[in-house]
Amino acid sequence: MLIAGLQKMTLIDYPGKVAATVFTPGCNFRCPFCHNPELVHSSHFTVHGNEQVEKRMDEFFEFLEMRRGKLDGICITGGEPTLQPNLVEFIKKVKGLGFAVKLDSNGTRPGVLRKLLKSRLVDYVAMDIKASPENYARVCGVEANLEKIKKSVELIRDLADDYEFRTTVVSGLHSEEEFKEIADWLSGSRRYVLQAFQDQGKILDPKLRKEIAGKSIDLEKLKSFFVGKVREVLIH
Numbered sequence: 252m253l254i255a256g257l258q259k260m261t262l263i264d265y266p267g268k269v270a271a272t273v274f275t276p277g278c279n280f281r282c283p284f285c286h287n288p289e290l291v292h293s294s295h296f297t298v299h300g301n302e303q304v305e306k307r308m309d310e311f312f313e314f315l316e317m318r319r320g321k322l323d324g325i326c327i328t329g330g331e332p333t334l335q336p337n338l339v340e341f342i343k344k345v346k347g348l349g350f351a352v353k354l355d356s357n358g359t360r361p362g363v364l365r366k367l368l369k370s371r372l373v374d375y376v377a378m379d380i381k382a383s384p385e386n387y388a389r390v391c392g393v394e395a396n397l398e399k400i401k402k403s404v405e406l407i408r409d410l411a412d413d414y415e416f417r418t419t420v421v422s423g424l425h426s427e428e429e430f431k432e433i434a435d436w437l438s439g440s441r442r443y444v445l446q447a448f449q450d451q452g453k454i455l456d457p458k459l460r461k462e463i464a465g466k467s468i469d470l471e472k473l474k475s476f477f478v479g480k481v482r483e484v485l486i487h
């Protein structure tokens with residue numbers, strides 16, 4: 252388990268909780284709008300052997316010990332955290348200290364999600380729904396295994412204590428129409444969050460800027476497709 256970064260306190264990453272956020276390196280998607288490009292290619296995150304990994308881990312758990320009673324939970328985000336080999340053990344240790352755990356995932360590794368959810372190790376899951384199935388490859392930048400993505404959606408709906416599905420909406424990459432399809436796919440789910448892509452100056456594929464220039468999508472209209480299908484629909 253590698254830790255690429257730590258945000259020591261956040262009031263927005265974990266709904267209703269004061270939390271810290273752990274960033275893990277490496278991702279199996281290449282979303283052109285990704286605003287954490289340095290985390291996507293794990294080779295950008297250089298560790299100098301096991302000693303440094305262990306040191307970072309020790310420092311992290313020392314930090315957690317100090318924050319007992321001050322923080323409610325820990326968010327684990329990436330990159331894609333389910334790619335980390337010792338994620339289960341890491342979360343067990345975090346839970347053992349009494350913290351709630353929120354996991355962000357792109358849903359590509361349902362086997363890991365199943366293990367975590369069946370063992371009740373995760374309290375909140377936020378899974379990205381990148382696009383409608385037909386548009387997935389374009390939006391996530393690779394040929395995603397849609398069966399795995401769909402399996403993750405099912406597992407989360409069946410097993411998670413609390414969860415959200417969410418889409419970063421990029422006008423020009425997404426069409427308005429595909430959200431009708433996503434609404435049908437997620438029908439019966441607890442929560443869906445729409446968030447508009449905002450260019451904060453650092454994205455994985457700068458060519459995207461030309462492609463999306465001048466395009467816009469009305470998030471309120473997209474939201475209306477989900478009303479009556481998903482219990483709670485939010486725009487962030």
Ligand code: SF4
Pocket residue numbers: 278279280281282284285286287291329330331357379391
């Ligand atoms: S899933 Fe996409 S947005 Fe998320 S870290 Fe990977 S490349 Fe970036």
